[in-house]
Amino acid sequence: MEKEKFREFLTTKGLKLTKERDEILHEMLGMKKHFDPEELFIRLKTKGSKVSRASVYRTIPLLIGSGLIEEVERVDRHAHYERVSDDHHDHMICIKCGKVIEFYSPTLEMLQNETCQKEKFKGIRHSLEILGYCEKCG
């Protein structure tokens, strides 16, 4: 189960399964599906855990490395803006260099409309972001 997966990851990397990491792992498993590090930290704190904020932040990459969680949002932590033009498009964003590729696929748009109809949902706008590696960083 999860703890074994985590331990295995740590061992292969020459890292240790400390009681702090264990606490963080267990608390994480009890979170709702989406969470942020601060929520996790607060929950530990209110349960009386002595684990520090730094340890929570330091453990997150290890949980990702062991395949137990994934980063959902942005790579790049600050706000970005775009000059408006009338052509709608979606984005591919390179996780490594931050490059943004704009693309537009009519088929994709159409398919989304169909999906909306199936759910009786009236779509107004959407945002599709594909994260990954660009040609150069791939």
Place this chain on the structure above:
Amino acid sequence: MEKEKFREFLTTKGLKLTKERDEILHEMLGMKKHFDPEELFIRLKTKGSKVSRASVYRTIPLLIGSGLIEEVERVDRHAHYERVSDDHHDHMICIKCGKVIEFYSPTLEMLQNETCQKEKFKGIRHSLEILGYCEKCG
């Protein structure tokens, strides 16, 4: 053109077109399509402008309001994580009642992969959010 659009927006809101706002507008028009506020500020600064960082940040919502730029990224600026499970899905979110419908369309996924290949982009994960009205609120 842009300046008129901006002035019109400001006037209808009872706001003023100051020289600082004008400088920011013009510098913004010279940026590459995607930019962040700090880049904009630095560019003004290096050109000898006396405009403050605060004014840049304060002007951005006005540029959005006048339809000249859009926010590209997430509203929520901090990192989020998600416990891994094997069912990937996307979201439809009702603008009115906040209801979230999870859906999954293999065709949509496939089409995305094809689009990535076309751009020589190695997609790792994506997030697709369709905003609109659910059956009840529609």
Place this chain on the structure above:
DNA sequence: ATGTAATTGAGATTAAGTTGCAGCTGGAGG
């Protein structure tokens, strides 16, 4: 049991963005 590289918490630091405030200014109304 021991040695040591990894880990810890506290608090300082950084980055991005926001806010309060005292003085300045665009532009509507005269």
Place this chain on the structure above:
DNA sequence: CCTCCAGCTGCAACTTAATCTCAATTACAT
């Protein structure tokens, strides 16, 4: 063309999310 005041400004202090430093502690291979 003036006047006036709501709206603006820069500055610096503040906030939030996250990272780093460092001396003390600890897991775990041998």
